[in-house]
Amino acid sequence: MRIFQSTEAVIALVLILVMFAIGLVNPAFWGVSNLFSLAKSNVVIGIMALGVLLIMISGGIDVSFPAISVAALYITVRSMVALGYDGVMLPFIAACVIGMSLGALNAVIIDRFKMIPLIVTLGTASIIRGLVLGLLGTSIVNINKMPKELIEFGKQDLVSVTAQNGATVGLTAMVLVYLAIAVVVHLMLKYTMIGRSIYAYGGDAESARRAGINTRRTIFFVYCTAGLLAGFAGLLHSSMIWQANPRDFIGLELDVIAAVVLGGASIFGGRGSVLGTMIGVFTLVMVKNSLILMKVDTTWQRVVVGVIIIAATAITAWRDRKKLV
Amino acid sequence: MSEPLIELRNISKRFGGVRALDDVSISIRPGEIHCLAGENGSGKSTIIKVMSGIYQPDEGEIIIDGTPVTQLDPIQAVQKGVQVIYQDFSLFGNLTVAENLALNTYILEGRSRMDWRRARQMARDVLERLGVRIDIDADVETLPTSGKQIVAIARAILAEARLIVMDEPTTALTRHEVDALFDIVRDLQSHGIAVLFVSHKMREMLEISERLTVFRNGRKVAEGDMRDFDEASITHAMTGLELNDEPYLAQLSSNKAPVLQVSGLRVPDSVSDVDLTIRPGEIVGISGLIGSGRTEFARALFGMEPAASGQIVINGKDQFPRSVQQAIALGVAYVPEDRLSEGLFLTQSIERNMVVSILERLRKGLFLDHARMRNRTEEMFDAMQIAAPSADTAVGNLSGGNAQRVMLGRWLLTGAKILILNGPTVGVDVGSKAKIHRIIRDLARNEGLAVIMISDDVPELVGNCSSIHVMHEGRFVAELSGADMTEAGINDSLKSLN
Structure with missing residues (x-):
């Protein structure tokens, strides 16, 4: 456990250094409105990242969660519009169930055919996106048609302050939702046997089987939970931006995987923590956000994300290899 | 002479047309250090898998504590105190020593909560009993091979093993570590735990084992007190060949230039x-x-x-x-x-x-x-x-x-x-x-x-x-x-x- 702690300390240190560097270049970074918007950008990516974290600890990888998110949010919102239903609780439950079912589909294929998760989720991602667009159409549900209660839910602020320019800026209450989920995932990983079985399975699948762990249950738990979190994050995203776009989240898998790897999770499985992942997400979101503040063309953000993935993976691989000596 | 802890009688096992085991018997007494020798493919690993309930024999009886057991399965075998330490130890390198030690027990108990305090206490107790010092909060992959082996043995003890089967335990150890391992094995023996070594390193087995069973081609070809064997007779039993052991003498003529x-x-x-x-x-x-x-x-x-x-x-x-x-x-x-x-x-x-x-x-x-x-x-x-x-x-x-x-x-x-x-x-x-x-x-x-x-x-x-x-x-x-x-x-x- 000490290794995780030290890994997290290193990432936190990197985060603080980058924050000060960005603050020096652009003092607007420390403005309340920027910090609040930064926190807001963490929520959806962060929840998705927690799902991806589980999968990566188990030694797998998932590139289908953006597609799962989109399916969950678009199916839910379109159904609400079609039925004329408005509400919060039931739609979120529906989004979670859709996400979980699609996660279970991944798990079935991976477990039954002993296939590589990357290939499976590449395939399911394409199938899910194609089905959503083909069966439900490509029209965006805009603010005028979006269910009002969903919008009101996403609008809630925790605190609001008046910025220097006179505008009111608020810290979204969705941050609390994110933190609550993070705490639950952390406790699950650290203090339940199913959580420890994910680490065990990611460390050595064969030994896990010999130790009597029900590895099928572990696989299903991991992919279903990741699907559930993706579905939930999808609808949350929709309620926060007041629209449902079936082409949303394209290319997001790379950002989220980069954030999780940056947070110290090993792509070989067996290592990773909630705190590290949250710091990784924060760092990635902050860097991207600051590139916008510094008026760097958005195309360059892809370059930065790519560099982060390679650098963070290299560092974790180097760490793991070093420990083998 | 005490009653055998486990006895396998007239066991046969076929895989398709191949007879992996042909009417073999082996018995192990409590606290005995027994060596099972044989070449690759002689049936050594098949008999271990029969003993640990992974394979069901086609014919023959398994008797544990004097009572015949029908349909021994892996869980039953563990409950009866049979533990196998495979060559790769089946440990989790990414987890700490304490968690590796507690995990199996918790799984067997069917717990759903991970109790860290008890895990660390269990680890401390069992390592103290073995008289070894290992940092229980270290990740297992940071330990040397000998350390991993000790963790594997400690895990078997925690599972209340009465017979520990070790598959090629000395392969990756230095001489010094082998001696340390043998000390631990003798200590286990004094607590009444039997150890079955599966090995073809004859010299080391001669040092520690009390009894020997030799397999060849799925049959038992020799058994008895280790005292009655020497390296040549064991090798002869394992291979069925007489191997000449003359040292090599290079035919050197001084006029040959060094290569x-x-x-x-x-x-x-x-x-x-x-x-x-x-x-x-x-x-x-x-x-x-x-x-x-x-x-x-x-x-x-x-x-x-x-x-x-x-x-x-x-x-x-x-x-x-x-x-x-x-x-x-x-x-x-x-x-x-x-x-x-x-x-x-x-x-x-x-x-x-x-x-x-x-x-x-x-x-x-x-x-x-x-x-x-x-x-x-x-x-x-x-x-x-x-x-x-x-x-x-x-x-x-x-x-x-x-x-x-x-x-x-x-x-x-x-x-x-x-x-x-x-x-x-x-x-x-x-x-x-x-x-x-x-x-x-x-x-x-x-x-x-x-x-x-x-x-x-x-x-x-x-x-x-x-x-x-x-x-x-x-x-x-x-x-x-x-x-x-x-x-x-x-x-x-x-x-x-x-």
Whole structure:
């Protein structure tokens, strides 16, 4: 456990250094409105990242969660519009169930055919996106048609302050939702046997089987939970931006995987923590956000994300290899 | 005489048309140290799997504590106190020692909560009982092999083992660690826990075991008190052959020029100031612990240590091999220790595995000369006495000994003058081992090949080498030859290094 702690300390240190560097270049970074918007950008990516974290600890990888998110949010919102239903609780439950079912589909294929998760989720991602667009159409549900209660839910602020320019800026209450989920995932990983079985399975699948762990249950738990979190994050995203776009989240898998790897999770499985992942997400979101503040063309953000993935993976691989000596 | 803890009576087990076990019986008493010996494929691992409930026998009875057990399954076996420690230990490298120790117990208890405090307490208690100091909060992958083994033993004790089966427990251990392991095993014995060693390292088994059972081809061929056996009789029982154990005497004539002269060889951090001279027909052994620099020394001769410096004269040519290609051109061949990961293409045929070293020479224009390729392969296939249906068999289907001979064949095809063997018979069974030794000696004697043999297996070195160097911390610290070259001498020399 000490290794995780030290890994997290290193990432936190990197985060603080980058924050000060960005603050020096652009003092607007420390403005309340920027910090609040930064926190807001963490929520959806962060929840998705927690799902991806589980999968990566188990030694797998998932590139289908953006597609799962989109399916969950678009199916839910379109159904609400079609039925004329408005509400919060039931739609979120529906989004979670859709996400979980699609996660279970991944798990079935991976477990039954002993296939590589990357290939499976590449395939399911394409199938899910194609089905959503083909069966439900490509029209965006805009603010005028979006269910009002969903919008009101996403609008809630925790605190609001008046910025220097006179505008009111608020810290979204969705941050609390994110933190609550993070705490639950952390406790699950650290203090339940199913959580420890994910680490065990990611460390050595064969030994896990010999130790009597029900590895099928572990696989299903991991992919279903990741699907559930993706579905939930999808609808949350929709309620926060007041629209449902079936082409949303394209290319997001790379950002989220980069954030999780940056947070110290090993792509070989067996290592990773909630705190590290949250710091990784924060760092990635902050860097991207600051590139916008510094008026760097958005195309360059892809370059930065790519560099982060390679650098963070290299560092974790180097760490793991070093420990083998 | 106490009642047996576990007794297997007249067990038979077939897989398809193959009889893996044919009417075998074995019994183990509480607190006994028992050794099960046999070559690969003799049925050793099948009987372990029957004992631990993984396989159901076709015929025969399993009797535990005097009562027959029908349909023994893995969970029942664990409940009855049978624990198997596999060669890879089945530990989780990414988890701490404490968690590794507690995990199985928690799973057996069907818990859903991870109780860290109790896990650490359990770990502390069991390690104290074993009298070893291991940091319970360290990740298991940071421990040396011997540490991992202790964790595996501790885990078995926590599962209330009454019989611990250890599969090849001493393979990756140094002599010092083997002694420590044996102390722990004797301590287990004093607590009434029986230990079944499955091994083919006869010498070590003779030191510790009380009783012996030998399997060959799925049948029990010998059993009894260890006192009644010696190494030769066990080997005879395992192989059914009489193996001659005459030491190798190089036929040296002083007029032969040295084929290899090394002086002042250095590899940063691992080898310093090593001198070595070998004449054709000599077999020089190098002994030393893992990490003594012996592997780096071999790699440097084969052009694989780019930062190495010093003087190397091969066949009178003063040229330091800077790449594997150069080394091969100079006539050096290297057979690495881990031939599966470092050398052989398992899914490819014997032929392709052999000729890969000489493809350039088999070229005819733009294409390969298949007829010549086949000829060269068949010659070598016969010379190496490879047991396989044909040269088209995939190497992955061969036994360890045959795979090693394919590797030897590959390098001999290059016309090498100097052959470096690192652990030539690791994982090879006794009969095959003798065959490999005979081939190497014949090559040295008849073809004038100079051989450097690096090995942990002291009897192997003493039996085959004309002289032996002991390496420690990157230097040659002792040289033994002629009458000084005894196992005791080398063991003493190795022990004094610790």
